[in-house]
Amino acid sequence: MIEIPDQFKEKFTGLLGQEEAGKLLDSLAEPSKKAYRINSLKEGAVVYSQEEAVPGIPNAYYGGVSGKDPEWTAGMVYSQDPAAMFPAQAIPVKPGDKVLDLCAAPGGKSTALAQKLQGEGLLVANEISPSRAKILRENLERWGVSNAVVTNCDSFALSARFPGFFDAILVDAPCSGEGMFRKSEDAIKYWSQENVDLCADRQREILTEAVKMLKPGGYLLYSTCTFSPEEDEEIVSWLLDEYGFKLLPIAAEKAAPGRPEWGNGDASLANCARFWPQDGVGEGQFVASLQKAAGEESFAAEAGEVFSPVRKNKDKKKKGKGKNKGNRSSLERPSKEESCYISEAIAGFNWPESLASWPSQMLKSQDHVFVPALEPEQLKGIKVLNNGLELGILKKKRFEPSHQLAEVLGQVDQERVVDLTEEEYDHYLHGESLQVNSSLKGFVLVSCRGMIFSFGKLSGKGQLKNYYPKGLRQ
Structure with a gap:
């Protein structure tokens, strides 16, 4: 039985009234709901x-998944709180857009945004925590995303490089986590009104x-993923007053x-959506969809053409020939x-249409070969974990394809596929090589x-050498 802080009970009884607050508190004693999305x-x-x-999320269903199943390792499914699926669903994103997921780990929203882009345009997925950024990269890799840049920096560093650049930005902001009470004892342990106020200040900085x-x-x-007005309606009110955003309705x-x-009294605040745990969708979530006023690009960066990095790199090589000799x-x-x-x-593999021109786009850095999603010059000063594919x-005189390419x-x-039995699959996940029947x-x-x-490598005698990454083996 979880112990809800008395100050929290008093606060939401005052906000909601005795009856509605009682429903909220009763729901926090119920089990959380699991769900997954299909890629x-x-x-x-x-x-x-x-x-x-x-409800309202394509290809999403209630139920649990296992990280040991091929559905997971092949990036077919993503386990995610059902209420947390709505932010990526609510933001207007279409193929070809340039999109930023600013607080992206562990990757649930980034993978959903990548699905909306369908391999076209650009996704920048950023996470300030190095350990969480690594998980973000792994999840996007597993999902088979080739048009993403994964970065590990703060919002100040990004804004210095990308002014006026993105068509859409998702900010799932760090918060007091009231909507996580059913899933995290730490969320309860560290809750306080002081923390709510600190989170609200941090949210304004990020926004x-x-x-x-x-x-x-x-x-x-x-x-x-919190309920407090200080982090929800009051923040949206600030965006409306400070920057003149238009608040869009959410279905x-x-x-x-x-x-x-709970905000500045603007009637359009009713366009926001709040998922209470007692509503039966999932954990707590607050969502607001806003549009920036149209006008001149007052400080838009000369960001470069996102998908012509090879041509630009060639030009630079001609101009600076020999200058970087010995610089690996x-x-x-x-x-x-x-x-x-x-x-x-x-040779012999079929490629997604969006990567049809990969031979003319590939670059090399310290023997790593990649197809960039964004002109590398544009990323100077940014800590980049992955740029494209x-x-x-x-x-030495050979090439070893990456796990990301397999996904x-x-x-x-x-x-050119070897399909394993369930037993062989288990052995392969452990890192074992296998004897298979293949020509x-x-x-x-x-x-x-x-x-x-995964990738594997077959000898002429049917020996399948294991190329499943050591860090992912089970």
């Missing part, structure tokens, strides 16, 4: 129940930088409208010989129940 970027049949859909990065007419989605079944009286960190095109190693290693690594190639039908030779994709989750 629309990939095709395949998952074995999990699809009997109860999450101030986010506004700088948004194009005129662009969309800002603000969300929290969300079972969500309660925002409370204008400098970017360059793979040599003709290296390009042959790359092509030979990954890492193809693999050049070694991306899982989006399309493939012929293929060289690098192959490895799947289970038709779901691709």
Whole structure:
């Protein structure tokens, strides 16, 4: 039985009244609800129940998933609180947009935004915590996302590089976590009104930088997993008063409208959506969808063309030929010989249409070969964990394809695949090499129940060498 702080009870009894506050407190003693989303970027049949859909979210269902199943390792499903699925659903994003997920870890919202982009445009997924940023990168990699840049910095560093750049920005802000009481004892332990006020101050700081990065007419989605007006309606009121945003309505079944009286009294605050745990959707969530006023690009950066990095890199090489000799960190095109190693290693695989021109786009940095999602010059001064698609690594007279590439190639039908039995799959996850019945030779994709989750390498005698990353082995 969880112990809710008395100050919290008093606060929400005053805000909601005795009856509604009682429903909230009673719901906090109930089990939390689990749900998952199916990855629309990939095709395949998952074995999990699809009997109860999450209302308003495409391809989302109530139920638990296992991190040991091929559905998970192949990036077919993502486990996520059902209420937390709504922010990415509510923000207007279309293929070709430039989108920022500012507080992105562990990646639930970023993977949903990537689905909306469908491999076109750009997703910058940022997380200030190094350990959480690593998890974010792993989840986007598993999801098969090739048009994302994963960064690890604060909002001030990003706004300095990307003024007026993004069509849409999602800020799922750090908050007091009242909506996580059912799932986290720490959320209860560390709750206080003082912490609520500190979080509200931090949210204004983060949003101030986010506004700088948004194009005129662009969309800002603000969300929290908390109920307090100080972090919800009052923050949205501040955005309306300070920056002249327009608050857009949100269609969300079972969500309660925002409370204008909890903010500045603006009637449009009712367009916000709040998910209470007693509504039966999931944990707590507050969502506000806003649009920036249209106008001149007063401080838009010369951000460069997002998808022409190779051409620009070639021009720079001509102008500065020889200047970076011996600097292994400098970017360059793979040599003709290296390009042959790359092509030979990954010949025979089918590619998503969005990556059809990968041979002309690839760059090399310290023997790592990648297809950038964003001009590397634009990322100077930013800590980048991943830029686009890492193809693999050049070694002595050979090339080894990356795990990310395997997950991306899982989006399309493939012929060079070894499909494992459930027993073989378990052994492969442990890092074991296998003896399989296949006439293929060289690098192959490895799947289970038709779901691709790794590369392997076949010898002529059917020995499948294990290339599943050591850090992911179970």
